Amino acid sequence: MAKDYYKILGVEKNASQEEIKKAFRKKAHEFHPDKPTGDEAKFKEVNEAYQILGNEEKRKQFDQFGDAAFSGQGFGGTGMNWDDFRRQARQGGGGAQNVNFDFGDLGDIFGDIFGFGGSRRGASRAQHGADIQMTLNLEFKEAVFGVKKDIRVSRHVKCSHCHGNMAEPGTPIKTCGTCGGAGQVIQMRRTMLGQFQTASACPECGGEGKLVETKCSVCFGVGVVQDDSRLDVSIPAGVESGMTLRVPGQAHAGINGGQPGDIYLQLRVKKDLRFTRDGFDIFVEKNISMVQAALGSSIEVETLEEPIELKIPAGTQPDSKFRLKSKGVPKMNTGGRGEMYVVIKVEVPKRLSRKQKKILEEFDE
Ligand SMILES: [Zn+2]
Numbered sequence: 495m496a497k498d499y500y501k502i503l504g505v506e507k508n509a510s511q512e513e514i515k516k517a518f519r520k521k522a523h524e525f526h527p528d529k530p531t532g533d534e535a536k537f538k539e540v541n542e543a544y545q546i547l548g549n550e551e552k553r554k555q556f557d558q559f560g561d562a563a564f565s566g567q568g569f570g571g572t573g574m575n576w577d578d579f580r581r582q583a584r585q586g587g588g589g590a591q592n593v594n595f596d597f598g599d600l601g602d603i604f605g606d607i608f609g610f611g612g613s614r615r616g617a618s619r620a621q622h623g624a625d626i627q628m629t630l631n632l633e634f635k636e637a638v639f640g641v642k643k644d645i646r647v648s649r650h651v652k653c654s655h656c657h658g659n660m661a662e663p664g665t666p667i668k669t670c671g672t673c674g675g676a677g678q679v680i681q682m683r684r685t686m687l688g689q690f691q692t693a694s695a696c697p698e699c700g701g702e703g704k705l706v707e708t709k710c711s712v713c714f715g716v717g718v719v720q721d722d723s724r725l726d727v728s729i730p731a732g733v734e735s736g737m738t739l740r741v742p743g744q745a746h747a748g749i750n751g752g753q754p755g756d757i758y759l760q761l762r763v764k765k766d767l768r769f770t771r772d773g774f775d776i777f778v779e780k781n782i783s784m785v786q787a788a789l790g791s792s793i794e795v796e797t798l799e800e801p802i803e804l805k806i807p808a809g810t811q812p813d814s815k816f817r818l819k820s821k822g823v824p825k826m827n828t829g830g831r832g833e834m835y836v837v838i839k840v841e842v843p844k845r846l847s848r849k850q851k852k853i854l855e856e857f858d859e
Pocket residue numbers: 670671672673674675676677678696697698699700701702703704
């Protein structure tokens with residue numbers, strides 16, 4: 495029998511995606527089997543309708559072909575099990591790429607209904623340490639050639655008194671009897687999708703899986719303490735203002751065996767009045783007199799390293815550019831270096847002596 499998904503969700507055919515989502519949320523709550531108003535068959539239907547109408551592509555197909563376009567699909571046809579679904583829901587939709595099913599906001603909604611959206615902690619005892627963002631100021635040449643920097647980080651580190659296990663040394667740590675150390679309790683739930691196991695944080699141990707009799711006197715049972723650490727970080731050559739460098743695993747320590755977070759260094763590079771940088775190329779301006787320009791000359795030019803002698807040929811025009819090969823910025827990925835360009839500025843004298851004037855007038859003739 496042909497189904498009208500619009501009717502099932504109680505929306506108009508021209509409803510916006512937002513309206514469809516809202517309608518689904520409302521109906522899913524209403525019919526959820528755990529609710530007093532629950533109706534498993536209707537819940538299943540509402541879910542099916544949202545899978546189609548909540549996805550613009552599938553909605554178009556449905557508008558064109560009706561539900562015949564989707565026979566064999568739906569939740570049962572995705573090849574997912576409850577664990578995949580829960581994982582997906584916890585991640586807010588992304589993740590599992592082998593699953594040919596677009597969760598979109600669905601995960602979020604189910605998280606809301608089943609109560610595992612917000613509480614990551616309950617499902618996993620290990621807590622990932624938080625990341626830290628910092629700004630790092632660099633001198634112009636430090637960015638060009640790279641530098642080792644000593645940075646200060648205020649972060650959580652594993653408590654050295656209890657070694658992160660949260661108990662005062664010498665006091666017993668018992669495995670939680672309620673969850674057997676898993677940190678989760680499994681419940682069988684009957685839903686429209688059939689019977690499923692759902693896991694929630696163990697009420698006895700709060701998801702830790704263990705019971706500490708006497709909390710560590712240094713970290714008060716948290717397992718980590720605040721620490722002002724100094725860290726050596728290597729800044730590679732060629733970095734620029736605005737870049738972000740990741741220093742993996744050096745931010746806040748994880749809890750209960752969780753991975754530490756990462757430090758993100760946002761680079762701010764000071765300007766240098768002598769050099770202008772454009773990517774890997776460096777531009778430097780050099781003033782010469784009009785006589786030097788006319789007759790040619792040898793001038794000293796500052797580079798990123800040692801100053802060098804640059805020969806200016808006779809008849810050099812204002813704003814001429816001379817290239818100093820591979821005197822620019824080291825290239826991070828490919829090796830090699832950018833170029834340096836010397837831009838010649840010709841100074842015209844503002845005051846001339848009587849003699850100089852005479853010479854120039856003779857020259858002009
Ligand atoms: Zn427990």
